[in-house]
Amino acid sequence: MNANKPISKLLLLESDTARAQAIARLCEEHHGICVPVRREALSAALKMHYDLGGVLLGDDFGGSHEAAAAVALALQAERPELPIVLRRAAATNGDDLPEALRDASRSTWCDDDDATLLAALDAQVFSHDYPDPLVDGITDMTFGRLRGLFPDLDVHWDAPSVVRDRIIFGEVLTLIPIETAWCRGWLLMQTEEAPLIELLPARAGRDESSDFRDVNGVLGELTNLVWGAFRNRYLGNARASDEAGANRTQVQVPLLINHRRHYLSFGSDNPQLCIKYRLTDSKTGREVVIDQRFVFSLGWSREGFDETAALAAAAAVEEQASGELELF
CATH class of the missing domain: 3.40.1550.10 (CheC-like)
Structure with missing residues (x-):
């Protein structure tokens, strides 16, 4: 990682620990520092972290699409300035997701294509390049x-x-x-x-x-x-x-x-x-x-x-x- 390039702190909302760790490693290689948060600790995490760059949300966070949609709506109400980047399963195109979940997300990425996550971060978080x-x-x-x-x-x-x-x-x-x-x-x-x-x-x-x-x-x-x-x-x-x-x-x-x-x-x-x-x-x-x-x-x-x-x-x-x- 280039020490001179600014990093960004990202809330990581994933139910599967192994998947969360893999996403965190990928983000760290590209200047994103992930903060994994359990659903029951989300409110406390938002109070603790005042300097976030965005949120990475799994489409099954909390156990279902509906649970993830509820979290997305809560985030949108509490901190609407934070872009939500939604991970969707590789076997879907996102059409099966609740409309509220799709609408609350600024961008999506597919969990079998790391490049789509990096592109979403560049567009939604690192949109300004500071020399x-x-x-x-x-x-x-x-x-x-x-x-x-x-x-x-x-x-x-x-x-x-x-x-x-x-x-x-x-x-x-x-x-x-x-x-x-x-x-x-x-x-x-x-x-x-x-x-x-x-x-x-x-x-x-x-x-x-x-x-x-x-x-x-x-x-x-x-x-x-x-x-x-x-x-x-x-x-x-x-x-x-x-x-x-x-x-x-x-x-x-x-x-x-x-x-x-x-x-x-x-x-x-x-x-x-x-x-x-x-x-x-x-x-x-x-x-x-x-x-x-x-x-x-x-x-x-x-x-x-x-x-x-x-x-x-x-x-x-x-x-x-x-x-x-x-x-x-």
Whole structure:
């Protein structure tokens, strides 16, 4: 598996253990991490996992087509943004399945043809191809800003992932728009309040009423720093970007936030690029997770991403920051 390519977490709903294991192995070879779940544990699993990319559902999950249809309808009601990829038996063409099961599924695959599963995952989960240099650049610039803000903490990050869930993580989040000639959308940073408070540097007069403002401040500063680094590295030629922006319709869609449901929608079905950074105090073992999302909900062009221009822009920014000039 290419370590730079984002993975995606998939709920795996299969009654047969051997079949579930085979599907999980196949998915792992193609950047899908399966989470097998029993039917009676499905509700708990949905509450635990807020960063899913999709659901793999067997047409006999729960013992019958009707039982699988009931699960599909429940998933559609609870998390309609998650694509359901339905496995059907090799001996059928799917016509014998309940209509509700067919309608709730975004795609189907045949259990004697692995290629149909991989094609369904490419279409429904990995529909955006995030270039390795882009992902590497994001983690590099974010790591540097985290180390600057938290010099006494260890910083690590999980494998980047593709997320289609719209569940908010933690209690604190910041949003800032991002735009280049090849992408338009949002940078989102979110975290849990209490663990971050515990890792903030001690200061006189700290109390509960002001702690949350410190969290707000540090997360806002981190977001602004990452946004600035992203802009410097990937904006490219400003004039060309401005001309490109002037020549395209500036479509906007409203954000929707439901605090009670911890739900955030960017107004499109586009997947989110998610990277979780873990800040750890080696002395106490305390840890906080910073969940970073890039949501290219207003525009995305894989072909428009220019690695050479990005590297040149990054080198120019570093040269300017160091104050070193080369004379020819």
